[in-house]
Structure formats: C-alpha cells, structure tokens
Amino acid sequence: MAALRDIQNKIAAVKKTRQITRAMNMVAAARLRQVQERTERFRPYAAKFSEVLGSLSEGIDQEAHPLLAQPEQVNRVALILITADRGLCGSFNMNLILQAQKFMTQQKSEGREVAFYAVGRKGIEFFNRRNVEFAEKLPGVMNVVDFDLATQVARLGLGAFLSGEVQEVYLLYSRFRSIVSQIPTVEKLLPISPEAAGDEDESSQEYLTEPSAEEILVDLLPRYLNVRVYSGLLETSTSENAARMAAMDNATKNCKDLIQNLTLAFNKARQAAITTELMDIVGGAEALKAG
Amino acid sequence: MANKILLEVVTPDKLLLSKEVEVVVATGVDGEFGVLHGHVPFLASLDIGEMRFKDGNQTEYAAIAGGFAEVTGEKVTILAEAAELAREIDIDRAQRARERAQQRVDKSRAEELDYARAEAAMQRAMMRLKVAGRSGGMAV
Structure with missing residues (x-):
C-alpha cells in the first residue's frame, strides 16, 4: 500500500528530527551550565572590582579622567552589538537585531551618526544583507567567551572613544533574567557614569595608595570597561544557550505531537485497508455460497 | 608566631x-x-x-x-x-608564548603597529618563564 508506506517514511523522518533536536537541547543545556559556571567564577572579581572602584572614585574630580568626562556635544556614537554565532535559538538573535535597529533609528533621528560594531555571526549576517556599514566585525567568537575576547571588544570601543571618533559608546547585549526570559539591553559604556562606577558607599574605606589615587584610577577605569564587557558577553552567551534550550525543547515536543498524529493516521489507514480486504473476502465467500 | x-x-x-x-x-x-x-x-x-x-x-x-x-x-x-x-605554569606553553610574542614584537616593530601591545605580551611571557623557574623552591 503506497499511502501506508508514505506515512511510515514520514514517521521515520520526524523521529530522526526529534533525535537531533533532543541532542541539541542537551548540548545547549550542558553549555548553559558551563557558561553559568564561568559567570559564577567571575562574580568575585567583578564584585571586588566595583567595590574598589567605588571607594576610589569618591572625592575625585570627575573631569580628571577622559573616560569620566561627559561630552558637551554628541554627534557620533558607537554601538557594540552582541549576538550569537548560530541560529536555532528561537527569536533570540532577532530580538537583539531589532533592538539594534531601533537604537540606530533613534540616534539618527537625533542627528547622531552611529559607528556600528558587531560581535557574533548572526548580527553581522543580518546587517551585511542590508548593506549597513561596519566599523568592525568579530564573527565566530561566541563559541568560547573568555576574558581575552572581552578585552578585545572593550579595546575597540575604547579606541574609538579616545581618538574622539565617537563621543559615546553603547553596548547592546542580552540580559539573562531566567531560562524563559532574556531581555535585549542597551547600556552606556563610555563615558563611564559616576553612578555606575561608584555603587558602593556604606563600607567605603580610606586607602593609602601607590601611586596616587588619580593614577590608579587611570589604570583602573579601562579595566573596568573589560569587566563590563565581559559580563555583557557572559550574559549574552547564557541567554543564547537558554533560548536554544527552550527552542529545542519546543521542537522536540512538536515532533512528539507530529509522530502521534502520524501514527494515528497510519493506524487508521491500516485498519481501513484491512477492512476493505475483509469485505472483499466476505463478499467473495457470499458469492460462492450463493452460487 | x-x-x-x-x-x-x-x-x-x-x-x-x-x-x-x-x-x-x-x-x-x-x-x-x-x-x-x-x-x-x-x-x-x-x-x-x-x-x-x-x-x-x-x-x-x-x-x-x-x-x-x-x-x-x-x-x-x-x-x-x-x-x-x-607550580602550575606549563613551561612548554610559556616558552611557546614567548616565541609568539617575540615574533609579534619583531613584526610590529617593522610595521609600526601595536608595538606596545606586542611588547606587553612579551613581558608577560618572560615573567611567566621567570616565575616558572622559581618553582624549584629557591630561597627568597
């Protein structure tokens, strides 16, 4: 029976798809754990860092450092967009891309130009197709998110800012709220706002410093940028894997439903075939008896 | 004590x-x-x-x-x-990093690009080697 064979083939194909989506779900889960571990290990560093920075930036002239100086006029800003390298993670990349487009439109409506930096292949592909100009692109780096990558990305923004090419630098990444909720978030990296830097005030300590507090700050602020970018990268990577896990879980469920429906159809067709055959036999027997 | x-x-x-x-x-x-x-x-x-x-x-x-x-x-x-x-420094790896850094320094000197960064990488590599050499338990 041709119809029966067709349904059977389809069932086999869907089962294979389910196998793949299930495997991808597990891979994403494993990666998610890895990235979360990384985030966990990074936390003490980040916490200590903002604590030190907080107590240090008190009583220091905000204009003392170029990274703290608020610009008088902004006519060009940099946007660093972080997306994943790979798809199959639901609307994760698209959400980030849409947010980037919104940001650029908004900046343009305020008469500012946007220098566009993209990290991660998906964002690059999208804007490439739309002939958006890139200041710099880093494809294929989101597989292993480490501190070196953060330094590299931070340096791009820092370079553009210090050379006066842009007056503000923004980072667009995906904030990880929970397994089911990841939120595209725009954050101003540069100039560093004093509130962001000095979030510690209750246990602030008077330090003896070597060299002077100002000089330490000069050393510390660029590193602070690395810390911010690294946590952005980690959050995005966490979000990506969470999104992929959810997407693959859904796909696996859909496969299950499909298989169920197909099996039902198969059984019905088989029963129909048997019934027809029986009718034939009974009809034949009746005819013989009559004869 | x-x-x-x-x-x-x-x-x-x-x-x-x-x-x-x-x-x-x-x-x-x-x-x-x-x-x-x-x-x-x-x-x-x-x-x-x-x-x-x-x-x-x-x-x-x-x-x-x-x-x-x-x-x-x-x-x-x-x-x-x-x-x-x-005691955790892998000397072979550190050695290789030093050689890479050396190449970068030479290259950037010729092309006048990112010399400072290449040099810093070199410094880090040298320091790793020096410290690794200490793990033999020499006195302070």
Whole structure:
C-alpha cells in the first residue's frame, strides 16, 4: 500500500528530527551550565572590582579622567552589538537585531551618526544583507567567551572613544533574567557614569595608595570597561544557550505531537485497508455460497 | 608566631588562591612592596611581575599580569586579569608564548603597529618563564 508506506517514511523522518533536536537541547543545556559556571567564577572579581572602584572614585574630580568626562556635544556614537554565532535559538538573535535597529533609528533621528560594531555571526549576517556599514566585525567568537575576547571588544570601543571618533559608546547585549526570559539591553559604556562606577558607599574605606589615587584610577577605569564587557558577553552567551534550550525543547515536543498524529493516521489507514480486504473476502465467500 | 594575613588572588576566570600566609610581596608600578598582618588600608597598582608569599619556611611564587592589590589589616586581595601559580605554569606553553610574542614584537616593530601591545605580551611571557623557574623552591 503506497499511502501506508508514505506515512511510515514520514514517521521515520520526524523521529530522526526529534533525535537531533533532543541532542541539541542537551548540548545547549550542558553549555548553559558551563557558561553559568564561568559567570559564577567571575562574580568575585567583578564584585571586588566595583567595590574598589567605588571607594576610589569618591572625592575625585570627575573631569580628571577622559573616560569620566561627559561630552558637551554628541554627534557620533558607537554601538557594540552582541549576538550569537548560530541560529536555532528561537527569536533570540532577532530580538537583539531589532533592538539594534531601533537604537540606530533613534540616534539618527537625533542627528547622531552611529559607528556600528558587531560581535557574533548572526548580527553581522543580518546587517551585511542590508548593506549597513561596519566599523568592525568579530564573527565566530561566541563559541568560547573568555576574558581575552572581552578585552578585545572593550579595546575597540575604547579606541574609538579616545581618538574622539565617537563621543559615546553603547553596548547592546542580552540580559539573562531566567531560562524563559532574556531581555535585549542597551547600556552606556563610555563615558563611564559616576553612578555606575561608584555603587558602593556604606563600607567605603580610606586607602593609602601607590601611586596616587588619580593614577590608579587611570589604570583602573579601562579595566573596568573589560569587566563590563565581559559580563555583557557572559550574559549574552547564557541567554543564547537558554533560548536554544527552550527552542529545542519546543521542537522536540512538536515532533512528539507530529509522530502521534502520524501514527494515528497510519493506524487508521491500516485498519481501513484491512477492512476493505475483509469485505472483499466476505463478499467473495457470499458469492460462492450463493452460487 | 606572627599573625597571619589572608591572601586572595582573584582573576576573571577563578579565585586562584585563598590562603593564610605570613608575608606577601608583590610588584607594584612603583616597585616591590611587602605586606604583613595589620598593614594600613592600602591600594596599589600592580605591574606585570612576580608575587611571592611565605608561610612557615615555604615560599611560593606566582606570575601576575598586572592588576591591583587591595590591602586591609587582615586581608590582601590581588585583582589580576591573569595570574598563575609558579607550580602550575606549563613551561612548554610559556616558552611557546614567548616565541609568539617575540615574533609579534619583531613584526610590529617593522610595521609600526601595536608595538606596545606586542611588547606587553612579551613581558608577560618572560615573567611567566621567570616565575616558572622559581618553582624549584629557591630561597627568597
């Protein structure tokens, strides 16, 4: 029976798809754990860092450092967009891309130009197709998110800012709220706002410093940028894997439903075939008896 | 016995070390400094350099690739973007890194690009090798 064979083939194909989506779900889960571990290990560093920075930036002239100086006029800003390298993670990349487009439109409506930096292949592909100009692109780096990558990305923004090419630098990444909720978030990296830097005030300590507090700050602020970018990268990577896990879980469920429906159809067709055959036999027997 | 001070070395990748020691000596940008229990609160910028700490009659070394040290009376926190304990340094890897850095330095000198960065990489590689050589347990 041709119809029966067709349904059977389809069932086999869907089962294979389910196998793949299930495997991808597990891979994403494993990666998610890895990235979360990384985030966990990074936390003490980040916490200590903002604590030190907080107590240090008190009583220091905000204009003392170029990274703290608020610009008088902004006519060009940099946007660093972080997306994943790979798809199959639901609307994760698209959400980030849409947010980037919104940001650029908004900046343009305020008469500012946007220098566009993209990290991660998906964002690059999208804007490439739309002939958006890139200041710099880093494809294929989101597989292993480490501190070196953060330094590299931070340096791009820092370079553009210090050379006066842009007056503000923004980072667009995906904030990880929970397994089911990841939120595209725009954050101003540069100039560093004093509130962001000095979030510690209750246990602030008077330090003896070597060299002077100002000089330490000069050393510390660029590193602070690395810390911010690294946590952005980690959050995005966490979000990506969470999104992929959810997407693959859904796909696996859909496969299950499909298989169920197909099996039902198969059984019905088989029963129909048997019934027809029986009718034939009974009809034949009746005819013989009559004869 | 003198009071001990808690030494913590924190990098973005992990908490490298958390240990009670007698004395910590680190390389600041203005030179080496030593810290004992009860030091006044102190904050220093660290150069690419070695750090050593002593507990009993055992001295250990670590390579620090720049960062900060925060000192309170009971605790020294070293915040480094990269750090390795001497006994954990893979000499072969460090050797290769040094060669790579050398090539980068040569290349950037010829092309006048990013010389400072290549040089810093070189410095870090040299420091790792130097510190690795210390793991034999030489005296301070």
